[in-house]
Each structure stands twice: as structure tokens, then as C-alpha cells.
Amino acid sequence: MKRLFTSIVMMSAMATAAFAQQAIFNQNKVTSPVLNTNGTVTFNLYAPFAHEVKVTGDFLPKQTIESPMGKWEIDGIEALKRDENGLWSFTTTGQLDPELYMYKFQVDGVDVLDPSSIHRSRDVRMNMSNFIVTREAGDRGDLYSAHNGTPHGDIHQLWYDSPTLKTTRRLSVYTPASYRTSKEKLPVLYLLHGMGGDETAWLELGRTAQILDNLIAAGKCKPMIVVMTNGHVENNAAPGVDGPLTLVEGGITNPEAVPQRATPHLEPLAVKNDGRGSGFPESFPDVQKFIEKNFRIKKGAANTAICGLSMGGYHSFMISQLYPKNFGYVGLFSAAISMSGGQQSTYDLLTSDKNYKKRIGKLFSAQPKLYWIGIGATDFLYEQNKDYRHWLDEQGFPYEYRETEGGHIWRNWRIYLTEFTQKLF
Amino acid sequence: MKRLFTSIVMMSAMATAAFAQQAIFNQNKVTSPVLNTNGTVTFNLYAPFAHEVKVTGDFLPKQTIESPMGKWEIDGIEALKRDENGLWSFTTTGQLDPELYMYKFQVDGVDVLDPSSIHRSRDVRMNMSNFIVTREAGDRGDLYSAHNGTPHGDIHQLWYDSPTLKTTRRLSVYTPASYRTSKEKLPVLYLLHGMGGDETAWLELGRTAQILDNLIAAGKCKPMIVVMTNGHVENNAAPGVDGPLTLVEGGITNPEAVPQRATPHLEPLAVKNDGRGSGFPESFPDVQKFIEKNFRIKKGAANTAICGLSMGGYHSFMISQLYPKNFGYVGLFSAAISMSGGQQSTYDLLTSDKNYKKRIGKLFSAQPKLYWIGIGATDFLYEQNKDYRHWLDEQGFPYEYRETEGGHIWRNWRIYLTEFTQKLF
Numbered sequence: 001m002k003r004l005f006t007s008i009v010m011m012s013a014m015a016t017a018a019f020a021q022q023a024i025f026n027q028n029k030v031t032s033p034v035l036n037t038n039g040t041v042t043f044n045l046y047a048p049f050a051h052e053v054k055v056t057g058d059f060l061p062k063q064t065i066e067s068p069m070g071k072w073e074i075d076g077i078e079a080l081k082r083d084e085n086g087l088w089s090f091t092t093t094g095q096l097d098p099e100l101y102m103y104k105f106q107v108d109g110v111d112v113l114d115p116s117s118i119h120r121s122r123d124v125r126m127n128m129s130n131f132i133v134t135r136e137a138g139d140r141g142d143l144y145s146a147h148n149g150t151p152h153g154d155i156h157q158l159w160y161d162s163p164t165l166k167t168t169r170r171l172s173v174y175t176p177a178s179y180r181t182s183k184e185k186l187p188v189l190y191l192l193h194g195m196g197g198d199e200t201a202w203l204e205l206g207r208t209a210q211i212l213d214n215l216i217a218a219g220k221c222k223p224m225i226v227v228m229t230n231g232h233v234e235n236n237a238a239p240g241v242d243g244p245l246t247l248v249e250g251g252i253t254n255p256e257a258v259p260q261r262a263t264p265h266l267e268p269l270a271v272k273n274d275g276r277g278s279g280f281p282e283s284f285p286d287v288q289k290f291i292e293k294n295f296r297i298k299k300g301a302a303n304t305a306i307c308g309l310s311m312g313g314y315h316s317f318m319i320s321q322l323y324p325k326n327f328g329y330v331g332l333f334s335a336a337i338s339m340s341g342g343q344q345s346t347y348d349l350l351t352s353d354k355n356y357k358k359r360i361g362k363l364f365s366a367q368p369k370l371y372w373i374g375i376g377a378t379d380f381l382y383e384q385n386k387d388y389r390h391w392l393d394e395q396g397f398p399y400e401y402r403e404t405e406g407g408h409i410w411r412n413w414r415i416y417l418t419e420f421t422q423k424l425f
Numbered sequence: 426m427k428r429l430f431t432s433i434v435m436m437s438a439m440a441t442a443a444f445a446q447q448a449i450f451n452q453n454k455v456t457s458p459v460l461n462t463n464g465t466v467t468f469n470l471y472a473p474f475a476h477e478v479k480v481t482g483d484f485l486p487k488q489t490i491e492s493p494m495g496k497w498e499i500d501g502i503e504a505l506k507r508d509e510n511g512l513w514s515f516t517t518t519g520q521l522d523p524e525l526y527m528y529k530f531q532v533d534g535v536d537v538l539d540p541s542s543i544h545r546s547r548d549v550r551m552n553m554s555n556f557i558v559t560r561e562a563g564d565r566g567d568l569y570s571a572h573n574g575t576p577h578g579d580i581h582q583l584w585y586d587s588p589t590l591k592t593t594r595r596l597s598v599y600t601p602a603s604y605r606t607s608k609e610k611l612p613v614l615y616l617l618h619g620m621g622g623d624e625t626a627w628l629e630l631g632r633t634a635q636i637l638d639n640l641i642a643a644g645k646c647k648p649m650i651v652v653m654t655n656g657h658v659e660n661n662a663a664p665g666v667d668g669p670l671t672l673v674e675g676g677i678t679n680p681e682a683v684p685q686r687a688t689p690h691l692e693p694l695a696v697k698n699d700g701r702g703s704g705f706p707e708s709f710p711d712v713q714k715f716i717e718k719n720f721r722i723k724k725g726a727a728n729t730a731i732c733g734l735s736m737g738g739y740h741s742f743m744i745s746q747l748y749p750k751n752f753g754y755v756g757l758f759s760a761a762i763s764m765s766g767g768q769q770s771t772y773d774l775l776t777s778d779k780n781y782k783k784r785i786g787k788l789f790s791a792q793p794k795l796y797w798i799g800i801g802a803t804d805f806l807y808e809q810n811k812d813y814r815h816w817l818d819e820q821g822f823p824y825e826y827r828e829t830e831g832g833h834i835w836r837n838w839r840i841y842l843t844e845f846t847q848k849l850f
Contacts, residue, residue: 045535047533047534047535048534049476049477049533049534049535050533050534050535051474051476051533052474105535107532107533107535107537108472108474108475108476108532108533109472109473109474109475110470110472110474110475110530110532110537110540111537111540112532112535112536112537113538113552115535115536118664119664120547120552122545127538127545127552146661146662148592148593148661151584152584152593152595154581154582154583154584155581155582156579156580156581156582157579157580157581158579158605159576159577159579159602167573168573168577170577177584180719236571236573237571239543239544294605
């Protein structure tokens with residue numbers, strides 16, 4: 001049997017790979033990343049024919065660079081050193097805090113996933129390797145991990161009709177472990193992604209299922225259904241998962257545009273396709289109708305929350321105004337408040353267009369239980385959110401405010417989800 | 426607004442990438458792959474600092490190589506040519522047949538996904554870019570694509586208790602579009618992955634949801650529930666999706682072993698962990714019990730099918746013997762019949778251990794409606810399946826046999842799924 005077993009493993013390794021490459025790789029038994037006993041982390045890549053290997057990721061201190069639009073924060077980047085056998089390595093200078101980290105190699109200038117790790121996250125066009133550091137129960141790395149013995153909720157990927165958009169679209173739903181074992185109706189959180197994401201982003205990068213499983217098991221948040229939509233009206237579904245991948249003459253979507261997406265509509269859309277999710281807020285009643293029909297939920301504003309990050313924060317800002325009686329809880333995570341505006345400041349936008357005062361006034365007159373704003377101190381949307389808070393203060397509309405370190409990053413959005421869900425229902 | 430919009434797109438691009446890299450990439454507007462008007466396909470990679478770029482994938486003719494175990498078929502590999510700006514290209518010599526193809530680049534010896542394509546498939550440790558070629562309605566590429574206007578089934582990812590394994594495990598379930606709109610009970614197909622896979626393999630690489638959606642919509646197969654388990658008892662769930670990614674001292678799983686997996690059990694397993702899915706067949710009643718409890722299904726052998734590829738073919742071979750009254754339809758796709766055996770031939774294994782005759786005899790005495798065997802003519806498991814057919818012939822046990830071109834590849838397994846499902850229920 002040993003021979004057969006070996007041959008199946010080898011076939012598995014060779015099925016889609018060049019044999020020599022894999023054989024060399026396996027001979028060298030590369031492990032990466034490695035958590036060292038002193039708490040540092042080492043990254044290894046076997047690349048004997050490469051001339052330069054670097055690693056970049058959010059585990060490294062941010063760098064500030066100059067761009068045509070001003071200063072930007074980007075992930076740090078470090079060179080790996082080659083040993084005499086062609087193994088390249090880099091070790092962090094200090095311990096890493098408990099967290100989910102993203103990284104990738106650059107081999108002679110080209111992005112490469114870590115071939116020694118199976119842990120990868122997709123954010124539409126970007127693929128990153130990832131790893132979690134955890135030191136003790138309850139720390140952030142622990143919260144983002146699945147645990148044996150903790151009841152796990154289920155994930156559903158469903159298609160719904162959107163008469164408003166005149167098409168069928170996909171969404172993801174998290175139902176907590178108790179949903180299948182009890183007959184109880186549950187409240188609903190609508191959780192919206194950013195411009196780079198789709199209906200899988202909050203699951204892959206946001207660790208929504210793990211956070212909810214762990215918070216619910218610890219009694220820190222109420223069991224709830226979480227609905228993750230796809231706010232890009234120009235796409236039916238997340239790329240690759242369900243899309244027609246058919247090549248068309250002249251090649252697939254030009255990558256210079258908004259991050260590429262799959263599952264394009266074959267029929268003309270009923271709304272303008274601008275890559276910013278315009279038209280999605282107006283179609284939101286289709287989502288709510290679908291969820292109310294297909295899941296055992298508690299209805300009404302007291303049992304309904306909406307929140308989202310960046311573009312999804314803008315969507316939450318708009319949807320809660322358009323349907324002010326539907327939501328008792330609203331969360332804006334690093335929200336692009338001015339997304340539909342022009343060159344003017346957010347404050348000028350809000351004061352010059354009286355619709356905002358009228359609609360947001362209606363929302364606050366219904367006395368929502370929570371209007372929550374979270375943003376990082378170095379987020380490029382900080383000023384927009386400052387303007388918005390200033391405007392809300394002037395109107396006398398009450399909200400909760402949370403400011404964290406750092407910028408427009410998933411680390412913050414996982415923190416906001418963790419805090420926001422504990423305040424719901 | 427244009428300025429804000431641009432800045433969000435740029436932030437999105439830069440969030441986890443080095444700025445210079447992305448800026449160069451975007452300036453060059455690389456599109457890849459490109460279907461040319463003459464039906465050839467061009468692959469492009471912008472890599473000005475690379476010294477050698479190759480492409481490998483199943484769209485190229487297979488190569489035969491010598492290995493310590495004899496001759497093996499592997500994917501072809503071709504060199505890309507660099508232009509004066511650092512853009513590397515390769516164009517196929519002929520048209521490609523309608524199909525889902527997998528490919529990757531090798532940059533100075535290191536595997537690289539196509540950064541210009543968002544279409545990617547994961548098979549545990551391997552990530553490949555992919556594309557579908559289709560020419561007309563009903564061809565293979567068309568069958569593997571999602572279509573607007575075709576009713577789409579739902580995907581569920583659920584955790585179930587396995588008292589036999591003393592743990593909680595995850596599985597995927599496809600429910601057809603009619604499942605939510607009617608109250609009808611449906612038959613069940615259990616669909617098992619190979620040694621390199623997990624509960625997502627048949628969805629990602631097998632295109633199960635698209636194939637079933639399209640066949641059902643065309644009236645070519647009955648609406649059915651499809652259950653995709655994880656046959657590796659040493660893991661709870663697919664890597665990354667739900668696992669604790671915690672690093673442990675000394676690094677994560679050594680990659681020289683069976684392809685790495687995540688979500689390891691924290692508690693000792695009730696069965697031996699050998700990386701071959703041993704112990705899974707004995708735990709299968711836990712799966713059936715869970716499905717019968719949580720889905721609206723028709724019970725009994727006439728409404729229950731099981732099939733699987735490679736290791737999953739072995740599992741189907743074993744599970745159908747262990748529980749002969751449970752399955753009216755059995756499908757072995759490129760099955761590793763001898764997986765539990767020793768060095769002896771499959772024929773000798775089946776004749777020397779009388780349990781096979783006894784158990785398989787029980788299965789056939791219940792007169793299953795279909796016992797189906799499919800294998801590629803150059804599959805490395807061909808002899809095993811030939812031996813098994815010989816043995817079945819001697820016993821007088823009836824089966825259907827399907828032989829295709831090629832070897833131990835997903836292209837064949839998608840064909841087998843397409844043909845097998847049309848014979849069910």
C-alpha cells in the first residue's frame with residue numbers, strides 16, 4: 001500500500017504542476033511562516049533561480065509614500081536573504097500582536113503567494129497569504145479562529161431576484177448554530193462590503209462566522225442572522241465562484257478599471273453601472289423581502305441592523321435614509337460619506353442638498369437605538385467622517401463614535417464588527 | 426466626486442500591495458488571457474525584472490516524464506517571450522476546445538497566479554488561474570458557466586456532529602432552485618472528493634452547482650440535493666475558511682507530508698489519522714443522519730446515490746459495501762480501489778479477502794439500479810479498475826463502464842458527474 005499511497009500523493013502534487021519544481025520543493029521541506037520560540041515570525045521561500053525576493057504585508061510597519069494625490073500609507077516591504085541552497089528568509093524584528101495578518105512575496109517584482117502555506121484570502125482581484133497569531137484565549141487571534149467545541153453557525157450562498165435591478169443576484173447568509181436546533185425567530189444584521197469586495201469579503205477577510213460564533217458562544221452578543229450582499233450592481237456574484245468565465249474577443253475586463261469582477265450581467269441593467277455600487281441602495285428592499293420570505297426572522301426596526309465598510313458604509317448611510325423605518329441600528333465603518341457627491345467638502349454637500357437633512361431627520365425622528373460611526377485616525381476618509389459628525393452635532397442627531405489607530409484596513413473593520421455586534425438587539 | 430472615486434480605487438489597489446508595483450501594472454493595462462479572433466489564446470504577464478517566465482496548464486498537450494515510479498503524464502509547459510517593455514507573452518498554436526482550463530505562470534522558477542485574471546481555483550494547497558472557453562450553447566464551457574435567466578440552486582456550508590469521529594465536521598450542500606419554492610422532497614447524491622480535496626473541491630473545480638443548474642434547467646437531470654463531505658478525518662473543514670490558523674512552535678504542518686490542511690482537531694481523534702481518509706467510511710452514517718434531519722429529502726436506496734473521484738471513489742466503493750441497503754446508485758470515478766490494500770494487485774486483493782465478495786455480494790443482491798465505473802485510458806489507476814471489472818465480471822455483478830481519454834484529471838471528473846447525474850432517480 002505504501003507505494004500506491006505515495007504515488008497518489010505524487011500525482012496529486014504533479015497533476016497541475018511541473019514535476020521538477022515540486023520535487024525540489026518537497027525535498028527541501030520548506031515551512032513558512034514559522035512562529036519562533038522568541039515570538040518572532042520567519043518567512044521562507046525556496047527560489048534558487050530568483051534574483052530578488054521581498055515580503056510585504058500588514059505585519060510590517062506602514063510606510064508613507066508620496067503620490068500624485070498626496071501622502072499615502074502602504075504596507076511595509078522587506079528583502080529576504082538567500083542562503084547557499086536558494087532558500088530565502090526574513091525574520092521579524094519583534095513579536096507580533098495577536099491578529100490575522102496578510103502577506104505576499106515579490107519574486108523579481110512579481111507577486112507570489114507563499115507556496116508553503118494553504119492559508120489564503122481573496123479580496124476580488126487580490127490574493128494574499130495569511131496567518132493568525134494568538135497567545136491566549138480571548139485575544140484577537142483567538143476571536144478570529146474556529147474552535148473545536150464551539151458551536152458553529154452555517155453559511156448559505158443564495159440567489160435572489162431583484163425586480164428593481166431586473167436580474168438575479170447572489171448573497172451570503174450566516175445563521176448561528178441555534179438556528180437549526182430551535183424554532184426561535186432571530187434578528188437580522190445586514191453587513192455590507194467595500195469597493196474592493198463582494199458577498200464573500202466579510203467571510204474571508206472579515207472572519208464574520210468566526211467572530212459571531214465566538215461572541216455568541218461567550219454570551220457577548222445575541223444570536224442573529226447576518227446577511228452579506230454584493231453591492232456592485234454590475235455583477236451578479238463573486239468572481240469565479242458562479243460566473244460565466246467565458247472569454248470574449250479582445251480579452252476579459254480591462255484591469256485598469258475598477259477591480260475586475262466576474263458574473264457580468266448578460267442583459268442590460270436597469271440602473272447605471274459606474275463601479276461604485278450606485279443603484280444598490282434603491283434595490284435594497286428586494287434583499288429585505290427575500291430574507292423575510294426565506295429565513296425565520298424577527299421583523300421591524302428593533303430587530304434590524306445595517307452596517308458596512310467604506311463603500312458599504314456609504315450604502316448603509318444611504319439605505320438607512322431611504323428606508324428610515326426599517327433600521328433600529330446603523331453602523332458606518334470608515335464610511336465614504338461623500339461617495340455620491342462632487343468636489344465639495346462633505347460638510348458642504350450635506351448642507352447644500354436639503355434632502356440629507358430631510359431624510360436623515362426622518363431616520364432620527366424614529367429614534368434609532370444606535371447610530372454608530374467608527375474610523376481610523378489615519379484613514380483617508382477621516383475628514384469626511386469629521387465633517388459628518390460636525391453636521392450631525394449641529395442637527396442634534398445623537399450617535400456613538402469610535403476612533404481607532406491606523407487607516408482604511410481590515411484590521412479595523414474586524415474590530416468594528418466585534419464591537420458593533422455586541423451592542424445589537 | 427471623480428477625485429474621491431479615484432482615490433478610493435487607488436487605496437483599494439494599494440491597501441495590501443506595494444504602490445510602485447501596482448502603478449506600473451495599471452499603467453500597462455495588461456489583459457490576460459486573451460481569446461484572439463482566430464481562436465488561439467494569448468497569455469500576458471508584465472514582469473520587467475524577471476529573467477525567465479513560463480506558463481503551464483491543462484490547455485497544453487501533456488508531457489510524459491520519467492520518475493522513480495515509472496512514466497508520468499504532466500501538464501505541458503511553454504516559455505513566454507519578453508518584449509522591450511518587459512511584457513511577456515505566449516500564444517497557443519491552435520484553437521482550444523470548449524472547456525474549463527487551469528494554468529499558472531512560473532517566474533524565475535516560482536509559481537505565480539495570473540495577476541490580470543480574477544478567475545482562480547483552489548485545490549487545498551494549489552492555487553491555479555482558470556478560464557472557460559465556450560463557442561455555442563450546450564458545449565462543455567457553456568455547461569460549466571452560470572447563466573443569467575437560469576434558475577440557480579443554493580450552496581450551504583454546514584457543520585455536523587460525528588459521534589463516530591467524536592468531533593464536529595463541515596460539509597457543503599447544493600439545493601436546486603426548486604427546493605426553496607416547492608415543498609417537494611428531493612433525492613440525494615453524496616459526492617466525494619479525492620486525496621487533494623476537501624468539501625469545496627467539487628464546487629470550485631468540479632463546477633457542481635453550474636452543471637446541476639444547467640442540466641436541471643434543460644430537463645436533463647432530476648432536481649436533487651448534492652452533499653459534498655470532507656473525507657479527510659484529520660481535518661474539520663477546508664483550510665482557511667473556518668480553521669484556527671494559529672501558528673504553533675516549529676511552524677505549521679510540514680509540506681512534505683500529505684498536502685497541508687487546516688482546521689486540525691484539537692482533541693485526539695477516535696480513528697487513525699493516516700491522511701488517506703481512513704475512518705471516514707465508518708463515520709458515513711453520521712452524515713446521512715444529519716442530512717435526513719436537516720433537509721427535506723426522499724429516503725431509501727431508490728432515492729440515494731453515492732459517487733466520488735479517486736480517494737472519493739475508494740470511499741464510495743467502501744461505503745456502498747458497508748451500508749449496502751442505503752444506496753441504489755453507486756459511481757466510481759477514477760477510483761483508488763486498492764487504497765486499503767497492500768502491495769498485491771487489485772485482483773489478488775479482492776480474491777484473497779473474502780469480505781469483499783461477501784459485502785459487495787450483499788450490495789448487488791439488493792439490485793442497485795446503477796453501479797457505474799468511469800476512468801481515463803491513461804489514468805495511473807487504470808489497471809486497478811480493469812482488475813476490479815474483471816472480478817465483477819467473474820462474480821456476475823452488473824455495472825456500466827465508461828472509458829474516456831486522458832488521465833487522472835478534473836476534466837474527466839466533470840464529464841463523469843455530467844453523465845452520472847443524468848442517470849439518477
